[in-house]
Amino acid sequence: MSASLNAAVATATAASSSAAEGPACAEPLPVLGRDITVPLVTGGEVTYAALDYAASAPALQRVWDDVAAYAPYYGSVHRGAGYLSQLSTDLFEQSRATVAQFLDCRPADQVVFTRSTTDSLNLLAAVLPDGCQVFVFETEHHASLLPWTDAQVTYLNAPRTPDEAVATLERALADRDPYGPALVCVTGASNVTGELWPVKELSAAAHAHGARIVLDAAQLAPHHPVSVRDLDVDWVAFSGHKLYAPFGSGVLAGRADWLQEAEPYLAGGGASRKVARRADGGVDVEWHTTAARHEAGSPNVIGVYSIAAACKALTEAGFDSLVAREQHLIAKVREGLAEVPAVRILSLFGDDAPRVGVISFVVDGWNSSHFAAALSAEYGIGVRDGLFCAHPLVRTLLGSEPQAQGECGAPEAEPGDRSLNAIRVSFGAGTPDEHVERFVRAVRELVADGAKWQYRTEEGRCVPAV
Numbered sequence: 001m002s003a004s005l006n007a008a009v010a011t012a013t014a015a016s017s018s019a020a021e022g023p024a025c026a027e028p029l030p031v032l033g034r035d036i037t038v039p040l041v042t043g044g045e046v047t048y049a050a051l052d053y054a055a056s057a058p059a060l061q062r063v064w065d066d067v068a069a070y071a072p073y074y075g076s077v078h079r080g081a082g083y084l085s086q087l088s089t090d091l092f093e094q095s096r097a098t099v100a101q102f103l104d105c106r107p108a109d110q111v112v113f114t115r116s117t118t119d120s121l122n123l124l125a126a127v128l129p130d131g132c133q134v135f136v137f138e139t140e141h142h143a144s145l146l147p148w149t150d151a152q153v154t155y156l157n158a159p160r161t162p163d164e165a166v167a168t169l170e171r172a173l174a175d176r177d178p179y180g181p182a183l184v185c186v187t188g189a190s191n192v193t194g195e196l197w198p199v200k201e202l203s204a205a206a207h208a209h210g211a212r213i214v215l216d217a218a219q220l221a222p223h224h225p226v227s228v229r230d231l232d233v234d235w236v237a238f239s240g241h242k243l244y245a246p247f248g249s250g251v252l253a254g255r256a257d258w259l260q261e262a263e264p265y266l267a268g269g270g271a272s273r274k275v276a277r278r279a280d281g282g283v284d285v286e287w288h289t290t291a292a293r294h295e296a297g298s299p300n301v302i303g304v305y306s307i308a309a310a311c312k313a314l315t316e317a318g319f320d321s322l323v324a325r326e327q328h329l330i331a332k333v334r335e336g337l338a339e340v341p342a343v344r345i346l347s348l349f350g351d352d353a354p355r356v357g358v359i360s361f362v363v364d365g366w367n368s369s370h371f372a373a374a375l376s377a378e379y380g381i382g383v384r385d386g387l388f389c390a391h392p393l394v395r396t397l398l399g400s401e402p403q404a405q406g407e408c409g410a411p412e413a414e415p416g417d418r419s420l421n422a423i424r425v426s427f428g429a430g431t432p433d434e435h436v437e438r439f440v441r442a443v444r445e446l447v448a449d450g451a452k453w454q455y456r457t458e459e460g461r462c463v464p465a466v
Helices: 003-013 061-073 083-101 117-126 162-174 199-208 256-259 301-317 319-337 368-378 391-398 435-450
Strands: 037-039 045-047 110-114 134-136 152-156 182-187 211-216 235-239 250-254 272-277 283-287 343-345 358-362 384-386 422-426 455-458 461-464
Touching: 003 134, 061 083, 061 152, 061 301, 061 461, 083 250, 083 301, 110 117, 110 391, 110 455, 117 235, 117 250, 152 162, 152 211, 162 182, 162 199, 182 199, 199 211, 211 435, 301 319, 319 343, 319 358, 319 435, 358 368, 358 391, 358 435, 368 435, 368 455, 391 422
Parallel strands: 134 152, 134 182, 182 211, 211 235
Antiparallel strands: 037 045, 110 250, 235 250, 272 283, 343 358, 358 422, 384 422, 455 461
8 A cells, every 4th residue: 555545544543543542531431412401391401311221322432533524535436547446456455454453363263344244143143054053042032033044053051150151052052963053143242131151151152062153242342352362263243333333233253164155144235256257148247255255245335434433442442441330330320220229120140141232121000112202301321111122021121921921112002001022221332320310319219209301102102292
């Protein structure tokens, strides 16, 4: 790459250098929307408390600034001779290297860019060898529970301790065909309870029985460092929109062999290295063996760069300080909710289990959608209610039958009636203390005094009555 291109790349990536130093460890990282005000049904406005990080985290200001600095230099990658195309290609491949470093990948690992965690795991499902057996706990997010439609799937019951999780997997693997390929899929941190799973121990169990393992790190990577080497996983998948990046991109990183041996996930330009007509009128295709094999079409360059910018920003901020601050917020929320007898926090592994900033709960006498609507309309607090795209897990935690009614975001119950859903509060690097303090105060007031406004059900959701 020429010196002039290097200079342009440096210009594009250094515009937010003052933000790169990061705030003091006791302060939240600056995020977009931190000063947005929203109206309350009771009158007036309040700064919005975004406590739905587990769905989509707000973009870091540092990431947004980096992307804005690059945007004027945008060009199509890999197939352009022009200055901006070459620059964009360089940034695209630098982003791949940045993600590999962020994940502590092994030298032979590939980093494939996708649309999301869901897309990443569907890609892996598409490249499984024939006859592959897949083992997945019922506790998984649907992104990692559902893609394995062409494999022999064993769904494992929800464990109640980390040790039970390992033992359950070992028993299942011991009963499998020992000669065929096998894959274990496991989350790093639950999107419902926030609890950390024993990934390293599960990896050891999988490998001891000749199986491979993929880590769904969608909820883990934004909160904790993820090392492919240390955890000894074969693949890891995560999404940019949960990692404080503003655009729709994801990552599948790990072993190259199954990826290289399978047909491309999508057929088209970029995945093909050479295409030629045959004498019989057909077409012969030679596919790439690099990550490009599964990245057909013009890629989301800005989305990919935003993921790399987020990886850099989190690394420079320091995970030690980020984790320490988040544990401070977790303690505030859990201690505050523990003081409200009507609240029951959902947990698989118990109160002492290590966790990230994701907490789900139910409130006696409240429909979860009604409670979430009141938090939003009367306090300016955004949380999530429903089954969180983890229906079997939430039903298990609520003690309902596996076939019980209830679906994400659409409870059948009226305001005030019990529903088979829960409420989830989630937070992270950009959350100020005031947001969680307001949340705890709001929970106490709603339980003690009830909602100040009337609500009705509209298309399955509780909304303020006009």
